[in-house]
Amino acid sequence: MSYDAILLASFGGPEGPDEVMPFLERVTAGRGVPYERLVDVSHHYMALGGVSPINAQNRELLDALRARFPERGIDVPIYFGNRNSEPYFADVIQQMYDDGHRRVLAWVTSAYSSYSGCRQYRENFYKALQDTELLGKMTIDKVRHYFDHPGFVTPVAEDIANQLARMVSEGVDPKDAVIMFATHSVPNTMGETSGPPARRGEFEQPGGAYAAQHLAAAALVINEVERRGQVAPEWELVYQSRSGSPSVPWLEPDVNDAIREAKARGKKAVLVSPLGFVSDHVEVIWDLDNEAKETADVEGLWFARTATAGTHEAFVDGICDLLLERLAGAEKVALSPLGPWPEFCAVGCCPNSRRELPTVAEVTA
Incomplete structure (x- = not known):
């Protein structure tokens, strides 16, 4: 058409x-x-x-x-x-x-x-x-x-590579850091039923296609970061901005809990990438730039939040x-x-x- x-x-x-x-x-x-x-x-x-x-x-x-x-x-x-x-x-x-x-x-x-x-x-x-x-x-x-188009992956990877270079210049070894790819949490049932019905058996639950697509995008970003010459730390997918009824299970871990767990594992730095978002709106600015940063500060961790794709040329x-x-x-x-x-x-x-x-x-x- x-x-x-x-x-x-x-x-x-x-x-x-x-x-x-x-x-x-x-x-x-x-x-x-x-x-x-x-x-x-x-x-x-x-x-x-x-x-x-x-x-x-x-x-x-x-x-x-x-x-x-x-x-x-x-x-x-x-x-x-x-x-x-x-x-x-x-x-x-x-x-x-x-x-x-x-x-x-x-x-x-x-x-x-x-x-x-x-x-x-x-x-x-x-x-x-x-x-x-x-x-x-x-x-x-x-x-x-x-989620896996180069036009989306490239700008995310570019800023992560830049922030990693800054982190290293400030004395943090990549092995002491963790990259957290953050996205909006959804109810477990929404994750389980995401994507075409015929393909649901392909994906781990409760995240379903929703989580699988984020994990695929994150892996692509990491590959591009390494292609740009940076040593990529370990990484994980985390969730933010839960807003539903407290009685309904939503996808986890929450980014703040993940930051605390990183500290408990001996990490010294956290780099948060809002992979689930294409622009810096309130849930990025408040939940990450304020709440997640505050959690990292309390735990004594180096912290940075990378840019979204926004209006990047790519x-x-x-x-x-x-x-x-x-x-x-x-x-x-x-x-x-x-x-x-x-x-x-x-x-x-x-x-x-x-x-x-x-x-x-x-x-x-």
Whole structure:
């Protein structure tokens, strides 16, 4: 299928103090998150003036893509929309339709398989088409997962290599350090059911495809770090930003517990890479730059947090590569044995644990 517009689709965030609690209530609706937890998280946003940096960062990425498109031969317009804050998907999709577009390709700011990082976006797109009465009049498909694309791996590895060089220059031996690849924790059941049903037997539980993709990405990053001449310390996958009901098991270990355990093993330094995120939004800035760093400081450990892909030139080009796979039939590039991930999600992929909802961009096989 040919496409006549691109949608940069993201999570959203508040852009003022009065938007913080309504935003958090939208994000957690129906999930059993205690109100006290929302109040606690709201303080993280208030510490940043009530503004999440995610929207500004996505606008910077939007500008970078618009500047790069002509050089890469991409001649369709790109729009920006959010799940949980303005500009909402329904409003943007209506604007796209009014501008004459009928076949939309969405690129999502999530590189991995999970309900919240993939299927929920496809549910959101269906609901937006339904709310705008555009079902059957507009098609929205989604770009495949890109956890093992070189455009994502390269910028992550580049900054880890730079931080390792700094660490060594400050007298820390790599054998005394640990790299922690951090991502958003999800309920165990969400991890277990992530990815296509036909492939679930391939992955260890409870992390499923979600954890397997992160481990694959981390291994690729380490390979690239070593290719750049750095001695890579031991590494592990850790989780952060748990927000659900305390009675529901979520993926572990928590990054702060992992830092304490590293100290107990005799480590002297911790390098945290937010591998699960593509930009430095609140959960990166607060949970890692503040809470994880504080834990490391208490334990007396050298600490650094590396950069996300952001608007790195390699990442911008990588997004263009992914779009051109669908726009022009370009070769699909994937660096791990898990990929390239399918262009379309299978029925039952990353299911909604609360209730089944219709989606876009789904195939039966």
